[in-house]
Amino acid sequence: MREQLIESTRELLWERGYVGTSPKAIQQRSGAGQGSMYHHFRGKPDLALAAITRSAEEMRARAEAELSGPGSPIRRITAYLSRERDALRGCPVGRLTQDPDVMADPELRRPVEETFSWLRARLAAVLAEARAGGELAAGPDPAATATALVAVLQGGYVLARAAADAEVYAQAVDGALGLLAGHVR
């Protein structure tokens, strides 16, 4: 039931945002009674933190699997950037930056901040590895390049939603890979 409560909260946060996710809606969606909910969690903030932490952990685990996978550094970065994503649905962690209630609460914001901070640093390390191994030219700064590449994915979701067309997301990724290709030896 704990598991069901977390999954229902993730869905509701996604669909309605923090303010629209009432304890009552969580109970209805999960089929948990009020007693069960307050047995497992202290309240809505506690449950939201568990739901957000779960999304952040999944995002990080998938990225880590690709960035530490087989192949050269540039091949791994390409695999990470090119992974198929549900572009119109958007990023479950990135979207939280537009939820004013999540951003205003330091505890709820922390997993969002940590995930993107980790991702940018991890990607920068793989770019530095590519440069050290001679696969990437010395020009582009690894940290700035990493931030730009993560931004392309997050902004790709914005542009795909604006156009109601997942192809726009794919085009943003293609554009980033094309720019990167000019620095690959």
Add this chain to the structure above:
Amino acid sequence: MREQLIESTRELLWERGYVGTSPKAIQQRSGAGQGSMYHHFRGKPDLALAAITRSAEEMRARAEAELSGPGSPIRRITAYLSRERDALRGCPVGRLTQDPDVMADPELRRPVEETFSWLRARLAAVLAEARAGGELAAGPDPAATATALVAVLQGGYVLARAAADAEVYAQAVDGALGLLAGHVR
């Protein structure tokens, strides 16, 4: 008073989203009476459309001034990307893609869609101009590159908000300029 109603609606859409922007809140913020509001606008959707259209027009006019300004194509693109923006506040048009009520209404979504579609095409035209003039290498596809560059800005806002640090936005722009530089002759 029409002007004041539009500006108040823009502020409220920004702060509270469409669902949180009640006709009563608009009247209070603008100092307009109910009669005055319904004299100028048919209702909240009509007023929201005027507010969103205003934001879209401003965004487009600023971009057009930079992209058709003085200097070579790459210099104009650099000016456009490097313009100082309120990174933690975010893009008034891009943020609407996260407002479910705006995205669900074809009339309200249209200015958002048209603005980004225009921006990507305009940037692609300047990139094509750079390529035709020999300033940009033949490698990167102008349309895909343009989409990636617009995505960097939109994603830069997401990352800056996640980190609560406007410097992250600046780093994303630096990274994009660094990647582009490898293709400039």
